Amino acid sequence: MSLPQPIGRQKEVLYLPARGHFAVLGTAGSGKTTLAILRSAFLGNPRTEHCGKTLLVTFNKALVTYLKHLQDIKLVNVKIENYHLFARGYLAFRNKMSRYAILTPDDREALVKQAVNNLSWQYSLHPLFDYPVELFSEEIRWIAHYGITTYEEYQNLDVSSDREMRFKEEERELVFEIYQTYLNLRQQSGKKYDWDDIATTVCEEFDADTSKRLYKHIVIDEGQDFSPQMIRSLASAIPADGSLTFFGDVAQQIYGHRISWRDAGLDIRQVWEFKQNYRNTKQIAKLGLAISKMPYFKGVPDLVEPVSPPADGALPTIVEFSSPDQEILFVVSEAIALARMQSVAILFRDRQDEKLIGQYLPKGTIRLHREMTTWQAGAGIRYGTYHSAKGLEFDAVILPFCNNKKLPDPEAVEAFGEPDASAQDGRLLYVGVTRAKTRLIITYCGEITSLLPSDTSLYERVKR
Numbered sequence: 180m181s182l183p184q185p186i187g188r189q190k191e192v193l194y195l196p197a198r199g200h201f202a203v204l205g206t207a208g209s210g211k212t213t214l215a216i217l218r219s220a221f222l223g224n225p226r227t228e229h230c231g232k233t234l235l236v237t238f239n240k241a242l243v244t245y246l247k248h249l250q251d252i253k254l255v256n257v258k259i260e261n262y263h264l265f266a267r268g269y270l271a272f273r274n275k276m277s278r279y280a281i282l283t284p285d286d287r288e289a290l291v292k293q294a295v296n297n298l299s300w301q302y303s304l305h306p307l308f309d310y311p312v313e314l315f316s317e318e319i320r321w322i323a324h325y326g327i328t329t330y331e332e333y334q335n336l337d338v339s340s341d342r343e344m345r346f347k348e349e350e351r352e353l354v355f356e357i358y359q360t361y362l363n364l365r366q367q368s369g370k371k372y373d374w375d376d377i378a379t380t381v382c383e384e385f386d387a388d389t390s391k392r393l394y395k396h397i398v399i400d401e402g403q404d405f406s407p408q409m410i411r412s413l414a415s416a417i418p419a420d421g422s423l424t425f426f427g428d429v430a431q432q433i434y435g436h437r438i439s440w441r442d443a444g445l446d447i448r449q450v451w452e453f454k455q456n457y458r459n460t461k462q463i464a465k466l467g468l469a470i471s472k473m474p475y476f477k478g479v480p481d482l483v484e485p486v487s488p489p490a491d492g493a494l495p496t497i498v499e500f501s502s503p504d505q506e507i508l509f510v511v512s513e514a515i516a517l518a519r520m521q522s523v524a525i526l527f528r529d530r531q532d533e534k535l536i537g538q539y540l541p542k543g544t545i546r547l548h549r550e551m552t553t554w555q556a557g558a559g560i561r562y563g564t565y566h567s568a569k570g571l572e573f574d575a576v577i578l579p580f581c582n583n584k585k586l587p588d589p590e591a592v593e594a595f596g597e598p599d600a601s602a603q604d605g606r607l608l609y610v611g612v613t614r615a616k617t618r619l620i621i622t623y624c625g626e627i628t629s630l631l632p633s634d635t636s637l638y639e640r641v642k643r
């Protein structure tokens with residue numbers, strides 16, 4: 180697979196100096212991943228003066244597999260890894276990592292619950308404990324993402340994200356106590372870290388580490404999902420004469436909700452913007468743009484508005500069904516038909532739906548998942564969650580079950596409230612829609628999700 184020739188802004192970004200911090204914000208399909216690979220090749224090129232070992236780092240492993248497949252030339256001096264592999268490797272090098280030092284996500288949830296329970300006994304009848312445990316869990320994650328260590332920091336942190344504080348000022352002292360109780364419980368269970376705060380130790384270790392840095396250059400792809408603390412740790416991983424290039428699209432922030440890369444303290448003088456969408460047809464891009472203008476996106480800083488792509492195609496199709504069985508049958512048969520000639524992805528909000536449809540798909544259909552280690556290009560069906568399709572692209576995309584009972588997710592509405600749940604699921608939908616190069620089919624049964632724009636000119640509508 181060969182990468183396209185960079186043009187215009189892309190060329191400028193490719194040849195940015197090999198020293199300092201740079202940020203490139205781009206709309207979906209604007210060539211961020213392409214440029215992340217090309218820039219890594221440029222920085223690692225042994226025939227240049229600036230050449231040095233380069234780390235191309237991204238958030239999820241599936242994208243690492245995809246990136247490795249995309250590089251047409253063998254990249255010299257370039258290592259492609261996801262952040263957590265990098266962090267674990269470095270901490271192992273510093274003798275700060277043992278095999279079972281990281282708490283699993285399920286065990287983390289259990290300990291957060293236990294911390295909340297312990298304190299709810301202690302502060303019986305305190306109204307704070309009427310909140311669902313998920314809210315505390317998210318807040319603890321947020322505290323870790325910002326590397327907050329004291330109550331004073333928590334109370335006074337001035338952040339640039341769109342985050343309205345989840346907890347009132349008078350509640351925060353107790354929330355911080357829950358956080359500390361969680362840390363104590365985690366320590367008692369013999370785990371030093373969880374996946375959210377490992378970056379803080381990486382920062383501390385680099386601060387104390389005077390040895391020569393392994394990487395001279397770091398390129399971050401899908402940077403919007405990195406916590407400020409992760410980005411900070413990567414900035415500390417390079418020497419003073421090295422470079423860090425950040426690529427991101429805040430509209431696609433689907434992991435670290437309500438965090439901002441701007442809070443990582445990078446020394447960036449100018450932000451480059453990629454507005455040209457090279458992936459989607461005009462009609463699909465228009466739907467993506469309309470989603471990014473929905474109320475749940477309001478106030479998101481750093482959104483880059485795309486320029487409409489030149490390629491024309493069919494309008495996205497919305498197909499309504501009167502029963503879920505009919506919907507499943509249609510999704511499976513349509514995917515099989517489309518996949519004869521092209522790559523097709525069926526994407527879901529959650530694993531349950533993925534499993535449901537998975538059982539009807541032909542044997543050997545590829546499931547997209549975090550641990551995938553090989554990438555098969557070309558025609559065929561892939562299926563997985565919206566999360567698993569991050570950074571990827573397919574000729575055709577089918578998004579089933581886009582009804583108002585699924586999107587926004589009722590459990591998230593219950594835990595975080597409707598505006599927050601819509602903001603999270605709206606971004607997932609945006610990611611799903613913008614994975615499609617030429618064909619997009621959205622299906623539902625019952626009432627359509629309110630997360631999709633209501634402008635009827637954006638779609639072709641079919642009733643089955």
Ligand SMILES: Nc1ncnc2c1ncn2[C@@H]1O[C@H](COP(=O)(O)OP(=O)(O)OP(=O)(O)O)[C@@H](O)[C@H]1O
Pocket residue numbers: 182183184185186189205206207208209210211212213214428431457458569570571572613
């Ligand atoms: N200069 C270019 N000329 C032609 N095609 C290009 C160019 N730049 C990028 N593309 C193509 O556009 C598509 C999207 O590129 P890429 O995946 O790098 O975008 P992205 O910004 O990382 O997208 P996303 O953030 O939505 O995952 C790819 O098929 C890529 O080959």
